[in-house]
Amino acid sequence: MNEKRKRPNYTKEFKQDAVKLVVEQRYSCSEVGRRLGVAASGITRWARQYHQDQHDLDEGxxxxxxxxxxxxxxxxxxxxxxxxxEILKKAAAFFAKESI
Structure with a gap:
């Protein structure tokens, strides 16, 4: 009875597709979650990460x-x-002494 529930692992592509529904299609996170069978909090987290990643992009x-x-x-x-x-400096000093 005390079995731990295993969290489902979603692929990167699945997460990206879910976020596209929120960002591009303007669905709410809860609506996308219901349609895909994923907790709305997960969709929200993925969308937040997407926005953070977009913000973190520099000009390049x-x-x-x-x-x-x-x-x-x-x-x-x-x-x-x-x-x-440092090794080369020491070697150069050593060989300079040897040549004198």
Missing amino acids: GITRKELEAENHRLKKENRLLEIER
Whole structure:
């Protein structure tokens, strides 16, 4: 009797189609929820996320999430390049001493 109900997993395409009904067709979230058999709160959350994603787009069409991922990658690459530079500086100093 104490079984946990499993939440249904909806595909990205399903969510996008549901949000299109709200955004483009101007249906209410509760109406879309009834028609698709999904809780209205889920539709509302998906629509809110859609609007947030649209707001987060910059002029190049890149989302905040993508910018953060790129920033993280570049910081990691920068740390690696700094380490490589330090190694090369030490190697140059070592070989300069050897040649004297």
